[in-house]
Amino acid sequence: MALRREPTARQMRLATELRRLREAAGLTARQAAALLGVSPAQITHIESGLSGVSEKRLRRLASHYACTDEKFVDALVAMATDRTRGWWEEYRGLLPTSFLDLAELDHHALFRHEVAILFVPGLLQTEEYARAVFSSRVPELTSEELELRIRHRVARRVIIEGPSPIPYTAVIHEAALRIRVSDRTASKAQLARLLELSEADHITLRVIPFDLDGFARASSTMTYVGGPLPKLDTVVRDAPHGSVFIDSEAQLSAYRARFRKVEAVSLEPGQSRDFIHDLAKEL
Template identity: 70%
Template sequence: MPRRRQPTARQERLGTELRRLREAAGLKGREAAALLGTDSAQMSQIESGAAGVSEERVRRLAAHYACTDVELIDALVAMATDRTRGWWEKYRGALPTRFLDLAELEHHATFLREVQFLFIPGLLQTEEYARAVFSYRVPELPAPEIDLRVQHRMQRKVVLEGPAATPYEAVIHEAALRIRTGDRAASRTQLTRLLELSEADHISVRVIPFDLDGFAGAASAMLYAGGPVPRLDTVVRDGPHGAAFIDSEAQLGACRGLFHKVVATSLEVEQSRDFIHKMAKEL
């Protein structure tokens, strides 16, 4: 298969998981390459996501690596043979790659969990709110680029719509609800939209109020995306150079525990809805 100039996060993840299986089996890259009748350079490209890999090769590698986790192997095969060209592809070359990677991650997620402290989660934002967020950047973005980012953010919401909508849980701090990215009317519209979305069976919104005792988790913002098996879950967190995709088993476990801890210190869903409704009325 031809070398990819810029592999996606999903393609890189497949390569990473194949490398982890190889390392767990105690094999070197050249030894794995020999099993496929190829060389170390090709094996390195497969494990970095720069080269594709067929179903037959994934299953051969898994057998040689003594991997007996059938669900994991099937999930890796699905990743290797996936030819989906989602709506996000029309933004390739126009927006940073991480925008597209995030949309693809959400598209394939079996569930989504999010914690935010300063902003309304992107999947729940109104167009006006999103535009205000992107417009505040310094240096300012050109108007056409702001338009593209807003359009992309609005299209991401497709995962929450329709009969195959993805289960979504959000925990939002009161600070994010009170910060006005626009005027009072825009804030009221955003809160009303939150209430409307929270009525859906597959969406739950919880609030962490300012006056809640015992909360010290303001650094726990994240988007947790469930994979076909827990090992293939992914966490997205903001880093110094943009969104960071986290997939190590230890860090995933820590983030699962952190999410449950944040949920345990938040208001119940009905209490949260009442809280947001009261805030909207005050505006």
């Protein structure tokens, strides 16, 4: 079987989890290969995401690694046997792979939590707002690159506006609501969009006003995406070179606690809608 040239983030996550299981069992890649009856190179390829693994081999590995968490093993099997080719594949070769990885992560998410400090979260942006954000990129995008990014961002809305939306919570700082990425008209349209979305049963919007106490220790942008089990959740952080996926159990636990802190000091959903409505009237 030919090796993958560029594993997706989801394929890499499976590879990472299998390596973690092996290391927790105290086995080397060579020892794991001997137990499975394959070459050490095959274990290396599986654990680097360059090669897939069948359900039979994955369950054998889990058994050799003394993993007794059946739900976790079942979740890994689902990842290993998934053959989904989603809408994002049409952008392969046209957009950086981090865009595709993010859309794939969205597709498999059970819920999504966001904290936004300076910009409205991407899934909630109007097209004009998104255009202004992408237009400010350095180096400047070509018109074709700009349109591709906007189309991709709009398509990602399917997880909160499609036929099977997931629970979505966004905590947005007042700064993000007030900063005009474009002009007054665009800002007003963006606030109207937030108010419209906040009426959906599966969407919760909360605001952190400038004058709210207790925010200093929890003030960082983050996206927390729920997996089939807490240990398969993912945190996404933006970086200059693209999105960074964080998945260690210690970090996931820290980010869960951080989100709870931010949520605790934010306004209730009803108060948040009133706040956004009042802000819109100021424009």
